[in-house]
Amino acid sequence: MKTKNIILYRISKQLLPEISDCLDDINLIREYKYQILQYDNLKETHFNKNVCLAIIDVSNHSDNIEIIANLKSIPAILIGKKDKVSGTLKKYFATGMIDYVSTPLVKSELIARINISLRLRGYVKKVKKQNRKLVKRKNTIKKSYDKVSRLREFGQKINSTLSIDEILEQIFQSVFNFMKPTSFYVAIYSPKEYCLNIPYVQENGKTVKPFSISLNEKRPAVECFKTGKLIREDNIKVSDEYSEITAIAGEIPKSFICVPLYSKDKKLGVISVQSTNENEFKEHHINFLQNIAIYSSAAIENAVTYKHIEEQKSIIEHNHSKILKSIEYARKIQNALLPSEKYLDSFFTDYFVMWYPRDVVSGDFLWVKEIDDYLFIVAADCTGHGVPGAFLSMLGISLLNKATFQRKRTRTNIILEELRNDIKSLLNQSFEIESTDDGIDLSLCKINKRTLELEFSGANNPIIISRDNKIIEYKATSNPIGIFLKEIPFETT
Numbered sequence: 295m296k297t298k299n300i301i302l303y304r305i306s307k308q309l310l311p312e313i314s315d316c317l318d319d320i321n322l323i324r325e326y327k328y329q330i331l332q333y334d335n336l337k338e339t340h341f342n343k344n345v346c347l348a349i350i351d352v353s354n355h356s357d358n359i360e361i362i363a364n365l366k367s368i369p370a371i372l373i374g375k376k377d378k379v380s381g382t383l384k385k386y387f388a389t390g391m392i393d394y395v396s397t398p399l400v401k402s403e404l405i406a407r408i409n410i411s412l413r414l415r416g417y418v419k420k421v422k423k424q425n426r427k428l429v430k431r432k433n434t435i436k437k438s439y440d441k442v443s444r445l446r447e448f449g450q451k452i453n454s455t456l457s458i459d460e461i462l463e464q465i466f467q468s469v470f471n472f473m474k475p476t477s478f479y480v481a482i483y484s485p486k487e488y489c490l491n492i493p494y495v496q497e498n499g500k501t502v503k504p505f506s507i508s509l510n511e512k513r514p515a516v517e518c519f520k521t522g523k524l525i526r527e528d529n530i531k532v533s534d535e536y537s538e539i540t541a542i543a544g545e546i547p548k549s550f551i552c553v554p555l556y557s558k559d560k561k562l563g564v565i566s567v568q569s570t571n572e573n574e575f576k577e578h579h580i581n582f583l584q585n586i587a588i589y590s591s592a593a594i595e596n597a598v599t600y601k602h603i604e605e606q607k608s609i610i611e612h613n614h615s616k617i618l619k620s621i622e623y624a625r626k627i628q629n630a631l632l633p634s635e636k637y638l639d640s641f642f643t644d645y646f647v648m649w650y651p652r653d654v655v656s657g658d659f660l661w662v663k664e665i666d667d668y669l670f671i672v673a674a675d676c677t678g679h680g681v682p683g684a685f686l687s688m689l690g691i692s693l694l695n696k697a698t699f700q701r702k703r704t705r706t707n708i709i710l711e712e713l714r715n716d717i718k719s720l721l722n723q724s725f726e727i728e729s730t731d732d733g734i735d736l737s738l739c740k741i742n743k744r745t746l747e748l749e750f751s752g753a754n755n756p757i758i759i760s761r762d763n764k765i766i767e768y769k770a771t772s773n774p775i776g777i778f779l780k781e782i783p784f785e786t787t
Contacts, residue, residue, distance in 0.1 A: 297344060299346060301332075301345055302330060303349070305332065305373075309373060310332075320409060320412075346369070347369050349371045350371070353397060369393070369411035369412070370393070372395070373399070374396070393410070445585050445586075448468050449589040452465070453596070457597065462480050462494040463494075466478060469583070470496075472579075475567035476547065476570045477498070477569075479495040480594075481563045482594065483562055488509050492506060497545070517552075519554060545570055549574045550566060554587070562591055562594050633662040653679055653680035655680060657687055658676070659691060663695070665698055665704070676734050678732070682732075689717070689720065690713070690775070706750060717775055723776060734776065738751050751770075754774055756769050
């Protein structure tokens with residue numbers, strides 16, 4: 295235990311007995327065995343003796359006091375007249391560390407002031423100790439904050455891109471800013487190839503050619519990936535498990551860390567650092583890599599998902615282009631089957647046709663044919679739109695040609711009956727669950743070119759005639775061309 299000292303500086307012969315008497319009566323001084331040191335000329339070495347209190351007589355001495363500046367945080371009692379105490383001398387003492395006692399001395403007052411000053415010294419030491427702890431804690435918190443800030447910044451950067459290459463570059467920079475491994479790589483799981491692809495490898499500051507590790511191999515990275523657990527080896531030479539390991543690329547490491555990359559329960563890959571030195575990696579390196587792995591896992595998963603989506607998008611766009619080209623060609627075929635404007639002009643002088651497909655191809659069609667003295671006109675609406683409707687429309691045109699040209703049918707109702715039977719037969723329609731109920735709604739008109747008589751039969755679609763500023767509607771039979779629950783014969787008007 296260090297001796298605690300009280301310094302008496304320039305105490306006059308008149309004051310010395312009174313001050314000594316006061317010091318003898320203070321229990322605190324007797325209990326802790328304070329040593330009283332008396333100096334007329336202070337030296338800096340005097341303050342290296344664990345000084346707890348300085349009692350200074352300033353009654354007759356106000357010059358050469360610069361040495362007192364060394365006291366600073368040491369409690370001091372200045373004895374003398376108040377006008378001597380104030381002014382120049384005060385600036386040499388820390389706030390709250392100086393006390394004043396006027397002469398003539400009052401014993402009780404001096405004893406009280408000495409007790410307070412000695413206790414103040416103890417409090418100051420405690421405060422200093424606590425302050426050191428607070429500074430240390432502050433520095434620890436600052437380091438933690440800086441670490442969190444760097445990780446947050448890393449997370450923001452790494453999650454701001456969907457490029458695997460940019461993500462790997464960010465991981466590389468962060469790892470090499472924090473530690474100095476001999477080599478470093480990020481392995482990404484490939485389910486199709488059942489391996490860990492390693493597109494980015496750095497060894498001794500150089501980029502190594504990418505390679506892959508089969509998941510059937512016995513290697514630390516494979517074990518780390520499969521188990522989802524961190525693997526650390528400080529000395530491969532003495533390791534029972536990895537002493538026979540060979541290098542895939544570059545030098546054989548002597549120590550390494552493998553950290554798994556995963557998101558929720560989905561395994562993504564491995565981050566690994568290696569060193570040609572033994573015992574290179576410490577606990578804080580592991581903590582850092584585990585934090586890096588958390589941010590990296592989310593970023594890599596997003597990038598891999600994005601890459602997969604882009605690949606699927608490319609395939610879809612390619613297929614979509616092929617389908618559009620096919621549909622566009624189908625539109626040309628469908629247009630070729632419809633009556634041309636030149637063909638219609640040969641029969642009509644005042645007419646219009648409204649045909650606006652909702653899609654590229656249409657389920658609506660117009661059919662006009664001249665057979666002997668008759669002109670047949672059909673406006674039809676097939677089930678569905680686009681490609682399904684277009685298929686049915688082409689089937690309808692083919693069956694109309696068959697009924698009129700091959701079978702020589704001229705009665706409109708007979709043509710519709712045969713059309714219905716053909717549709718039901720070709721589409722295998724029945725009332726079974728898996729059967730289709732596709733059909734055609736149409737209006738069929740036959741005009742006798744010699745007599746100008748019109749014959750009409752309709753499947754759900756009526757005919758509208760404008761004559762003498764009047765609109766006349768002829769109803770159709772309430773049946774489609776196709777299967778129907780309550781089939782009735784088609785009528786003729």
